Amino acid sequence: MCGASDAGAQRQHAVTSPVMMTRRDPWVNMLRTTVACLGAGVGGADAVTVLPFDHSLGLPDAFARRIARNTSTILIEESHLARVIDPAGGSWYVERLTDELAHAAWGFFQEIERAGGQAAALRSGTIRERLAATWAARGKKLAERREPITGVSEFPHLAERPVEREPAPAVPSGGLPRVRRDEAYEELRARSDAHLASTGARPKVFLAGLGPGSAHTARAAFAANLFQAGGIEAVHEPATVDAASAADAFKASGATVACLCSSDALYAEQAEAVAHALKSAGARRVFLAGRGAYDGVDAYVFAGCDAVAVLSSTLDRMGVA
DSSP: OEEEEEEETEEEEOOOGGGGSSSSSSGHHHHHHHHHHHHHHHHOEEEEOOOOGGGSSSSSOOHHHHHHHHHHHHHTTOOGGGSOOTEEEEOHHHHHHHHHHHHHHHHHHHHHHTTTTTHHHHHTTHHHHHHHHHHHHHHHHHHHHHHOTTTTTBBBBBBBOOOOOOOOOOOOSSSSOOOOOTHHHHHHHHHHHHHHHSSSOOOOEEEEEOHHHHHHHHHHHHHHHHHHTTTEEEOOSSOOOOOTHHHHHHHHHHSSSOOOOOOOHHHHHHHHHHHHHHHHTTSSSSEEEEEOOOOOOOOOEEEOHHHHHHHHHHHHHHHOO
16 A cells, blocks of 8 residues: 545545566456455545556456455445544554554654755665665565465466457656565466476476375375465375376376375385485476475475565576576
């Protein structure tokens, strides 16, 4: 969200931020703008402008503009958002967050004043450095999927048909850097798209499930979600393999890398044998969903790992430009 106020009338106007929008699975943007509009209304905004869900793709079409116009109307008329004067009034956690935000903002304003004012702070790079530090910290969370982006870093849909719009006018150059939450994953997906266009297939990873479904399903779902965020199609057929069947299953998958998925107990029993079988079948790299130290396993993927780095290096090894 970004806000603006009229000093004379003291009216607060909020606009849903383009930074929150994604280009992949843009339909989710309707949910994002609804939540942002709700937050603005609860926070006391007198006016709210909701951007169309396809704002990041080019010129919005009539449907997107209609949904954007109706979002605030639905919240007011059907969710009765305007029936309570101050819905968050008296809430300890909201008041505490408001107080913390106000103190942090005041401290930042004082820092700008000490730098000689806004123009001087911009010329000296003070504001740019502060924004860069904040974005670096946030970018790390995005890369590690600690700040998930639905449809992009979480639950990506590789078979999604792209939403196409007429190009929007070029954004004026200059000013502070423009960043997007989805940019790192967008670059990875673009590499996968180019590979699909040139070869007719996406890069693939074979998920080697060890033991029954109850043992490997959770980690197989995690691994599929992670690799698909980089445009790498997950192949989990057959559902269960062992040292004797892994090589044939891997060759049939058309994948060039593999990922072992199972429980820690079954990893201790089978991981090394299956990893070596996959290597003998031509796997360029063998991952394991979880942590540990197993002979034949090249790398480990787990909650909190740097997904962007893993996916980028994997595409490099696959020869995906």
